[in-house]
Amino acid sequence: MTKKNQIHADAVLGERLLSLLSGVEQVEFENFRMEIGDLELFIPVGIGGVPGIVLPKEPKRPTELFREGFSPAVESYPGSIREVTLGATKKEGGSRGSTITIGGSTTPAFSNPAIPPKNKTAISMDVFDMDVALPKALKAAVLDVMDDPAEWARMNVNTFGADCVTVHLMSTDPLIQDRSPQEAANTVEEVLQAVDVPLIIGGCGDPKKDAAVFSEVAERASGERLLLNSVTLDMAEAKTLEGVAKAAHDNGHLLLAFTGLELNSAKELNRRLYEYMPPEEIVMDLTTVALGYGLEYSFTIHERARHAALMGDSELQHPTISASTNAWAAREAWMTMEPEYSQKEIRGPIWETINALTLLLAGVDIFMMMHPSAVRTMQDVRSWMMQQDNAVFEAPDWVRTRC
Structure with missing residues (x-):
């Protein structure tokens, strides 16, 4: 039988079966087997009243910023920084x-606006007894x-x-x-x-x-x-x-315990001093390195010391001091450079200010400084940061901004 005849026979058989099954609601097969090759399903979409899949409409573009509140988590620590009076x-x-x-801090420096440092950061200005x-x-x-x-x-x-x-x-x-x-x-x-x-x-x-x-x-x-x-x-x-x-x-009197960027050395020196005086008479100097010469390392050491102290390390629970004037040891603070680096009379005070502000955020309690402009900037910043009702700046409305 040719392929054409086979197709015709199948069609005739199909029509005969449909006529026999007309009016029959249920058919039961015995010894039935069906072989299916490729199976294709066609689902009409919205044609002839047949319900289909409807794609969602394109969402509206936002016209304003979504407002979301923020409540900082209140964290407590088992340790605190001792208070020392000069x-x-x-x-x-x-x-x-x-x-x-x-001193007196119970949390990392300025980590929560609702919990400012207990005591204001102090600023000491340098004097030399010789030229x-x-x-x-x-x-x-x-x-x-x-x-x-x-x-x-x-x-x-x-x-x-x-x-x-x-x-x-x-x-x-x-x-x-x-x-x-x-x-x-x-x-x-x-x-x-x-x-x-x-x-x-x-x-x-x-x-x-x-x-x-x-x-x-x-x-x-x-x-x-x-x-x-x-x-x-x-x-x-x-x-x-x-x-x-x-x-x-x-x-x-009080003693300033000086060590060079090494917490184990700081702890060892403090332990030796405890033999002769109470901890409340000790301030730590962990070393300040100038911007561009390792300031980030000084920040890390001070931050590690403060966190360890708050977590209960009693040998590090001392106020800290920073010689921010070490910024002037960086030649970039005072040497003549290309015009794009600004005048050295301006660049130097900025160099000292950045050193002080960086370690202020690490929790330093007292700064030794020298340039009047750097001192004035630090005075303004510390006053603002000690306020509990600091204004929250509005975010720029970038949604309505057109390029």
Whole structure:
């Protein structure tokens, strides 16, 4: 049978079967087998009244921003930062007109607008007891008082609004002028009489000479609650740490524990100091590195220390200090560069400001600074960040923006 005849026979058979099944509602087959090759299904869409699939309409384009609220999660931590007070008033045995309390944080810095730091960040401005090489941008503001530490300190407080003053006794360095501890103490006394804010007393960096100077200054300024800047593990090796710590504690002063970007070293130095004085008399300096020379590492170290302290590490639960003036060690802060980098008189203060603002966000409690413009910027920023009702800026309406 040809293919054509087969098709005809199938059609005839199909019609015959349909006629036999007309009026039959149910058919039962026995020994039935069906072979199906390719199967195609055709579903009409909206033709001849047969219901089909209707595609959704194109959604309307938004005409305004969707408003969504935000409630920051309130987190609590098992630890907190100890409070340390710099300076002592007459009632407290000193001669300061006011004191500064730092520390006390219970959360990471500015992590929740509803929980600002307990105590305001303090700003100390630098004074040197000798002529030191400074960039022109720094010298310009203090050129008339650089030969007189007391007048320099007075300008920092009365003109620039410094919260406290750092007196760097650089002339005591055995490799520079090798001035005696008694001469250094005389300078500190002059500054104490010139201003009534708390003082930070810096040494020259020599572990033996600094120990002698700090011991003399501690005794001569007994009761003033100075912050002696600083004690190091090198002093422990030179066997001078104990003498400085006892002199500070017996005369009512504080110690700044300085280590170089290494938390284990910081913890070790603090443990050694606990043998001679309570933790409430210790401030940490974890080292500040200039922008472009490792500032991000300084930020990381400070942030790690703060988080560890809040999580309960008692050896790191101390307020921290930053020498933001280290920014001027970066040559980009003071050297002449291409015009697109702006004038160095502007670039330098910005360099110092960025260093300070960066570590402010890491939780640093007190800054040693120098340029008046950088100090003024930090004063404005800290005031704004301490407010609980800071305005929320409106997002730009990019939906209606046309290119």
